[in-house]
Structure formats: structure tokens, C-alpha cells
Amino acid sequence: xxxxxxxxxxxxxxxxxxxxxxxxxxxxxxxxxxxxxxxxxxxxxxxxxxxxxxxxxxxxxxxxxxxxxxxxxxxxxxxxxxxxxxxxxxxxxxxxxxxxxxxxxxxxxxxxxxxxxxxxxxxxxxxxxxxxxxxxxxxxxxxxxxxxxxxxxxxxxxxxxxxxxxxxxxxxxxxxxxxxxxxxxxxxxxxxxxxxxxxxxxxxxxxxxxxxxx
Amino acid sequence: xxxxxxxxxxxxxxxxxxxxxxxxxxxxxxxxxxxxxxxxxxxxxxxxxxxxxxxxxxxxxxxxxxxxxxxxxxxxxxxxxxxxxxxxxxxxxxxxxxxxxxxxxxxxxxxxxxxxxxxxxxxxxxxxxxxxxxxxxxxxxxxxxxxxxxxxxxxxxxxxxxxxxxxxxxxxxxxxxxxxxxxxxxxxxxxxxxxxxxxxxxxxxxxxxxxxxx
DNA sequence: CAGTTACGCTACGACCTGTAGCGAAAGGCA
DNA sequence: TGCCTTTCGCTACAGGTCGTAGCGTAACTG
Numbered sequence: 135x136x137x138x139x140x141x142x143x144x145x146x147x148x149x150x151x152x153x154x155x156x157x158x159x160x161x162x163x164x165x166x167x168x169x170x171x172x173x174x175x176x177x178x179x180x181x182x183x184x185x186x187x188x189x190x191x192x193x194x195x196x197x198x199x200x201x202x203x204x205x206x207x208x209x210x211x212x213x214x215x216x217x218x219x220x221x222x223x224x225x226x227x228x229x230x231x232x233x234x235x236x237x238x239x240x241x242x243x244x245x246x247x248x249x250x251x252x253x254x255x256x257x258x259x260x261x262x263x264x265x266x267x268x269x270x271x272x273x274x275x276x277x278x279x280x281x282x283x284x285x286x287x288x289x290x291x292x293x294x295x296x297x298x299x300x301x302x303x304x305x306x307x308x309x310x311x312x313x314x315x316x317x318x319x320x321x322x323x324x325x326x327x328x329x330x331x332x333x334x335x336x337x338x339x340x341x342x343x344x345x346x347x348x
Numbered sequence: 349x350x351x352x353x354x355x356x357x358x359x360x361x362x363x364x365x366x367x368x369x370x371x372x373x374x375x376x377x378x379x380x381x382x383x384x385x386x387x388x389x390x391x392x393x394x395x396x397x398x399x400x401x402x403x404x405x406x407x408x409x410x411x412x413x414x415x416x417x418x419x420x421x422x423x424x425x426x427x428x429x430x431x432x433x434x435x436x437x438x439x440x441x442x443x444x445x446x447x448x449x450x451x452x453x454x455x456x457x458x459x460x461x462x463x464x465x466x467x468x469x470x471x472x473x474x475x476x477x478x479x480x481x482x483x484x485x486x487x488x489x490x491x492x493x494x495x496x497x498x499x500x501x502x503x504x505x506x507x508x509x510x511x512x513x514x515x516x517x518x519x520x521x522x523x524x525x526x527x528x529x530x531x532x533x534x535x536x537x538x539x540x541x542x543x544x545x546x547x548x549x550x551x552x553x554x555x556x557x558x559x560x561x562x
Numbered sequence: 563c564a565g566t567t568a569c570g571c572t573a574c575g576a577c578c579t580g581t582a583g584c585g586a587a588a589g590g591c592a
Numbered sequence: 593t594g595c596c597t598t599t600c601g602c603t604a605c606a607g608g609t610c611g612t613a614g615c616g617t618a619a620c621t622g
Contacts, residue, residue, distance in 0.1 A: 150567025151619040157569090173470040178609060189570045194611065241469075248466035251532055255458045256387040261535055269533060304545050307530040308522060315525030318465055319483060320517070321475055331518050338556025339549035346552075364598030365588040371600090392578060403601045408580065 153196075160186040161193060165207035169242040174204070174249040201253045201260050208246045209267035211237060217275050223283040223340075227333040228326075230275055231313055235324035238317045248318060276306045288337075290344045301343075305336065367410075374400040375407060379421035383456040388418070388463040415467045415474050422460045423481035425451060431489050437497040437554075441547040442540075444489055445527055449538035452531045462532060490520045502551075504558045515557075519550065 164185035168177045179200060183190040197203040215233050220226050237243055254261035280302060283289040292298045312332060317324050378399035382391045393414060397404040411417040429447050434440050451457055468475040494516060497503045506512050526546060530538050 149565070149621055151569075151621095153568065154619095174466055175470075179611085180609075190610095191571085191612085192569065195568075199611090245466060245469045248462045248469070252388055252459060252462035252466055254535075255455075255462070255532060256389075264533075265535070300541070300545060303534070303536070304526075304542065304549065307534055308526040308546070308549070310533070311525030311527070311529030312518075312522040313525070315528065316521040318469060319478075319524070320521055321468075321479065322517070327514070328518065331514060332522070334557060335518065335522070335550070335553035337553075338560075339551075339553030342552025342556050343548060363590050363596070365590095365600075367599065368588095393580085394578070404579095405581085405602085406600070409599075413580090 157186065157188050157192060158196070161188060161196070161203070162207045162210075165203055166242045169204070169207070169246055173241075173245045177204075179203075201250050201257065202263060204246050205250050205260070205263050205267055208243055211240070211243055212268050212272060215272060215275060217278050219282060223279065223286070223288045224333045224337045226279050226282065227309070227336060228329050230279070231309060231324070231329045231332065232326070234310070234313050235317060235329070238314065238324075244318065247314070272310070273302065273306050276302050276309075280305070289340060301340075305340075308336065371400065371402050371406060372410070375402060375410070375417070376421045376424075379417055380456045383418070383421070383460055387455075387459045391418075393417075415464050415471065416477060418460050419464050419474070419477050419481055422457055425454070425457055426482050426486060429486060429489060431492050433496060437493065437500070437502045438547045438551045440493050440496065441523070441550060442543050444493070445523060445538070445543045445546065446540070448524070448527050449531060449543070452528065452538075458532065461528070486524070487516065487520050490516050490523075494519070503554060515554075519554075522550065 161182060164182045165177070167185060168182050172181070177200065179193050180190050182203070183193050193203065197206070215230060215237070217226060217230050220229055238247070250260065250264060254264055280289065280298075284291055309332075313324055316322060316328065322328075375396060378396045379391070381399060382396050386395070391414065393407050394404050396417070397407050407417065411420070429444060429451070431440060431444050434443055452461070464474065464478060468478055494503065494512075498505055523546075527538055530536060530542065536542075
């Protein structure tokens with residue numbers, strides 16, 4: 135709290151004209167609109183600036199490039215995912231998978247998600263941004279679902295906390311990966327029959343693992 | 349076989365200078381090299397042409413754009429995947445998953461795969477090309493592994509052929525999706541412990557489903 | 563009021579795209 | 593052998609995007 139605590143958080147610079155938060159939201163909204171209309175590859179910074187009613191230079195003051203801008207624009211959409219208690223592990227999984235599939239059906243996310251991930255393979259800061267803004271935030275769903283199943287007695291209580299973490303990570307990659315692959319790579323519908331099969335596979339697999347350890 | 353059967357297969361045009369197959373291979377090789385050095389987003393058609401020692405116009409005579417070129421350049425790498433019989437379903441799965449993970453570790457595939465998939469969300473011909481050149485060709489691995497497991501008695505024989513197809517598709521999306529998500533989105537290693545967990549989950553899930561039906 | 567920062571605007575060099583036009587090369591066919 | 597057709601390398605080009613620089617103005621602080 136000294137007078138020079140500044141470089142750590144440039145947003146709290148005490149002096150000068152503050153950044154327009156209206157411009158922030160207008161830009162992110164314009165970015166999502168441009169994604170819907172143009173898709174990732176035809177979206178340009180100049181176009182977004184025009185839609186948002188700001189100068190192109192204003193975009194570059196906030197984001198280094200298109201990828202970082204788009205990550206911020208779509209990240210908020212992923213926070214809409216919820217995990218209501220439907221009474222059984224399988225029902226919970228099916229519900230969240232259908233939500234996730236609906237999210238991936240939206241043209242903004244469909245075109246943007248794979249693109250920024252592809253870009254992040256050669257851009258470490260971007261990878262970190264994606265992890266922090268999107269990936270890690272959704273692991274909460276797996277955590278919550280697993281704990282709920284344990285409370286119900288569908289899954290055994292924790293023994294080795296390291297193994298539990300590893301299993302949570304595995305389930306996350308399996309569910310998210312399978313849905314993304316089905317929707318975007320195989321390009322086939324993530325509908326109730328498919329979701330039911332996936333959920334049954336997971337519940338069966340988790341149950342079998344628990345039985346083997348018990 | 350009349351004298352005018354021509355438009356159906358432009359490659360078999362009887363007259364005129366034939367396309368240089370050396371140029372074909374040089375271009376695809378140059379494309380992979382450029383992917384390694386530059387990554388997807390900085391790869392340009394002019395750069396590839398220069399590396400391959402051909403004119404830029406020669407590229408555009410063969411491929412409509414960067415995406416189609418890159419699909420052809422990396423598709424061949426996916427054909428290296430094999431499924432040797434290791435004696436058990438779980439061992440077979442683990443082996444092919446580790447192969448697939450090694451493939452995704454290569455800089456060419458890592459940067460290209462997600463990029464062309466992202467592009468294909470707004471490009472129907474490209475999606476078809478990806479499906480034909482990469483996706484569908486790898487489903488053979490699931491088919492072979494499932495039939496082998498049935499021969500061993502690890503899985504029950506087919507009853508409903510429709511359900512069998514659906515399960516094959518599901519397993520394909522789950523395995524490929526999980527590995528891709530782990531490697532590129534979560535950006536964490538696809539190592540033996542993780543692969544063992546994934547395989548155990550799948551084998552357990554398939555076994556539980558079989559038991560429920562039996 | 564002085565100091566500092568953000569803003570809109572314009573302009574710009576560098577780069578990439580995809581196409582057109584040319585003369586030369588390499589095949590098929592009679 | 594000569595004609596036809598297609599591909600080849602080359603050059604040139606219009607159109608578009610990127611990311612930055614410079615300017616005068618606006619907004620907020622103490």
C-alpha cells in the first residue's frame with residue numbers, strides 16, 4: 135500500500151483518463167457479433183472496431199492480437215454452464231453434456247474455440263489465458279458432480295487424494311474432449327441417445343474402477 | 349468409355365501436359381516443413397511455393413486455399429497409426445492411444461489439426477475433406493479393436509448391429525477427443541499413467557454395459 | 563490549473579491473397 | 593513429325609489486413 139504500488143496492477147493507475155468500460159463491453163459484444171457473421175478467419179480488427187464504434191487503436195491498447203481478444207469475448211459464455219442436482223450421477227452428466235453441446239452449437243463458440251486452441255500451440259501467453267479464462271473454470275463442474283455422487287453413495291469416498299485429482303482431470307478431458315470431437319470433428323449431432331450412451335459408459339467405468347479397488 | 353468421358357475425372361485427362369507428381373510431393377513436404385518452422389498462422393502460400401521450388405500459381409492450381417493444402421499435407425501422417433494385437437483390449441487401447449499422442453506431439457499436426465477443424469466449421473467442402481482424409485480412415489482402429497476383443501471373449505458378440513455402430517462411433521469420439529483435449533486444450537502430458545486410467549475407464553465402462561445387457 | 567492517460571482520426575509500410583497474362587515446356591494423337 | 597492441349601515459371605497487380613506512429617482532443621487526479 136505504499137505510494138508506488140503501481141506496476142503490479144496497471145488498471146489501478148490513479149492518474150490520467152480511465153479506460154472506458156463501455157468501450158470494453160462494446161468491443162467484446164462486437165467481437166461475438168463478428169464471429170457469428172464472419173467466423174474466425176474473416177474477422178478483422180478493423181471490422182470489430184467499426185462495429186463497436188471505437189478506433190482500431192483502442193483495440194490494440196487492450197489486446198495484443200485477434201486471439202486474445204476472441205478468448206475474452208467467448209470466455210464469458212462458458213460461465214453459463216450449471217450443474218443442477220438431478221438425483222443421479224448419470225442424470226447430472228447428461229444434463230451438463232447437453233448444455234455444453236448447446237454451447238458448442240452457437241456459431242461464436244463453434245468457430246472460435248478450436249481456432250484459439252490451435253493458435254495457442256505456438257503462443258504460450260495465449261495458452262495460459264485460455265486455461266485461466268475457460269478451461270480451469272469449468273473443472274468445477276466435475277468436482278461438484280463427483281462430490282455429489284459420493285454423497286449419494288454412487289461413488290466411494292476418497293482414499294488417495296492424488297488419485298482423485300487425476301480422475302477428476304481425466305473425466306474432464308474425456309467429457310469435454312468427446313463432446314468437442316463429436317460436434318466439431320465428426321460433425322455429428324450431440325443428441326440425447328448419444329449423450330445417454332456416453333454417460334452410461336462413464337458411470338459404468340467409474341463404477342467398475344470403484345469395484346476393482348473395493 | 350466414349351471419347352468424351354472427361355469431366356468426371358479431370359485427373360485422367362488424356363491430353364495436355366500432365367501435372368508434375370514431383371511438384372506434388374515437394375509441395376506437401378514443404379508444407380509440413382513450413383508448419384514445423386512457422387506454425388499454421390504464419391504459414392503462407394508464397395513461402396511454401398518458395399520452399400518447394402515451384403511457382404505460387406502451381407499451388408493454386410491444385411488447392412483452393414491454405415486449409416485444403418494443409419489437410420492433404422498432414423493427412424498422410426495419420427495413416428501411420430497401427431493396432432498390433434497385444435493380447436488384451438486394454439493393452440491394445442493403451443498402445444494406440446500412446447501412438448496417437450506421439451502424433452499429436454509433432455509440431456506439424458499439433459498446430460494444423462485444430463486449425464483446419466476450426467476453419468471447417470464454416471467451410472463445408474473442407475469438412476468433407478477432413479472427414480474423408482483423416483477422420484473416417486481412423487475409425488478402422490476402433491472397428492478392429494472391438495472385433496478382436498469379441499474374438500477374445502472380452503466383449504459379447506453383436507446383437508443389434510445399429511447399437512454396435514453407435515458404440516464404435518462413441519468410442520472413437522471418446523478416445524480421440526480425450527487425447528486431443530488432454531494434449532492441446534489442457535496442455536498436459538499424455539503419459540502412461542494417464543493412458544492407463546483412460547483405458548481402464550473405457551474397458552470398465554464397456555464391460556459394465558455388456559453386463560447390464562447380459 | 564498542471565500532469566497524465568485514453569481517445570478518435572489519419573496515414574503509412576509491410577505483408578499476404580488470389581488472379582491474370584505471357585512465353586516456354588511436356589505430354590497425347592494422328 | 594506437327595498440332596493441340598495443359599501445365600509450368602515468371603511477373604505484375606488490385607484488394608485487403610496488420611500493427612504502429614503521430615496528432616490534437618477529452619477525461620480524470622491532486
